[in-house]
């Protein structure tokens with residue numbers, strides 16, 4: 001048995017405290033002591049250290065009812081540790097500086113089409129925008145997280161393939177790292193969506209969750225036992241490419257009858273009678289205009305959605321499925337009905353006493369927030 005040295009214990013406690021404040025926001029000293037199982041003098045010492053480093057401030061809570069001295073409120077200071085978050089999509093790219101505690105401190109975005117979608121152009125634009133934003137805010141990021149719709153190698157951020165961006169074998173992590181002079185973590189967009197939901201969204205507190213998003217393609221991110229599931233080398237979650245319909249439509253992945261061809265953006269357009277590859281706004285408007293009771297036009301589409309979700313739940317046994325991107329435009333009643341059907345048809349859900357199926361509530365910032373969390377993982381451990 002190895003015994004941890006006092007400085008190792010202190011470092012571990014400090015980083016647990018930082019993580020708690022980063023995800024939970026302002027918390028009283030007493031609540032921090034309870035959450036970490038530490039006594040009040042240890043918490044005081046740790047918080048004093050963080051205050052000295054400018055990472056937190058302490059304040060007397062405004063409404064301190066009851067007898068006795070109120071426990072001081074510990075507030076994370078967003079500007080004290082900042083990361084750069086980058087979200088590259090088929091149609092546009094966005095960057096944000098995100099502070100300790102998860103607050104977006106500033107942002108910028110631009111459209112991508114034609115030549116602007118070339119890796120070199122994207123890298124240059126990200127670097128220039130990040131420098132301008134950092135100068136405007138007077139902040140310097142410590143690390144960067146980059147969300148990409150594609151298959152990404154975890155170790156070095158090599159984008160193996162991105163159908164949406166028309167990229168193959170792009171050393172994005174290395175090239176951005178060299179230009180930004182920062183540690184860079186690149187990840188698949190659905191993976192980072194799952195991370196954002198886990199830390200800040202519907203998945204908070206859920207130890208096992210699946211995030212399924214329909215953008216142009218359909219992707220998945222998995223939280224297993226409280227952590228992001230990474231697979232070997234970072235490749236996993238391509239649930240859009242499970243075969244659901246033998247003899248179905250050909251898919252860009254080389255297979256046919258993939259789930260993505262039945263529940264992706266193009267399938268939704270066909271179901272609604274809209275032209276494929278039309279503007280995203282038209283699809284969302286059409287979905288928002290639907291009555292809350294199931295529209296018959298969507299009946300077959302929803303059957304495919306349910307069939308895929310039943311498979312996913314039976315294989316992975318999550319307590320929660322979060323639907324992201326285009327799926328969030330589905331009416332609430334429709335999503336409730338999808339959840340009912342999944343619970344009824346999945347053996348694992350019945351054994352679990354019912355898996356929850358919910359829409360993402362983090363909105364358009366979801367991937368940016370996930371990219372920020374990926375960057376913060378290394379930053380918080382080193383502060």
Ligand SMILES: [Zn+2]
Pocket residue numbers: 240241251252253254255256258260
């Ligand atoms: Zn496919």
